[in-house]
Amino acid sequence: MADHSIGNAHATTLGDMLRASQWASGLTAGELTRVEQGVFEKQVPAGDFVCRKGEPVEHWLGVIDGLLKLTCDLASGKTAALAGIPAGGWFGEGSLLKTEARRYDVIALRDSRIALMRRATFHWLLDHSIAFNRFLLTQLNERLGQFIGQIESDRLHDTDARIARSLTTLFNPVLYPGTGTRLKICQEEIGSLAGISRQRVNLSLKKLEQAGYLSVGYRGVNILDLEGLRRFGG
């Protein structure tokens, strides 16, 4: 079974995840050791909150394994998904930089393992590593582009395009370099990210499959034409 992809658990340790992170490549061995001492791991079962809006932000968060969803509450009482974060992704730097409370809820869509970097370690990196600063700059910029694209897609395009976009954002090579071509994600999880029901996701996936962009399998999708899917998603 070629199950190498997001969420291939068991293999990845916290240390592996740190060393595989883009920002870690510019660090000396000594610096990396120091960082590792400022990071610990937490398991979060599917459906549970990783952190909640309004809480004080004490850590920078990374996904070792699993899949997370960032959401905010709307005035209407509904919740909107802001972003999906697959394994390899780091987030929460915005609130850490500004020393403000968490701006959104983070929910584990499936059993996940989270890396938590203490605020002191985060700020130490900020003060000592140019590579780390550059990483943050790139990440913030990339995410900004993603959000703008998401808003555009939501307003201008149909449901199929929105599903396509929800998928492609998980394949952003800058934010989530570890993501392969096979994405381990069930249709309900896609729906949760796109704000669409499960059976509607199923319909869209079949259309996208017929168009040759991907193939749907049990417990996941295979991306065949990522660039095409990006264009389709607007």
Next chain:
DNA sequence: TCATTAAGCGTTG
């Protein structure tokens, strides 16, 4: 009228 959804049910990997 038309798209979508919740609920549910049989099938499948």
Next chain:
DNA sequence: CAACGCTTAATGA
């Protein structure tokens, strides 16, 4: 046993 695929009735634009 969770995920999938499909049906039906309700809903709202």
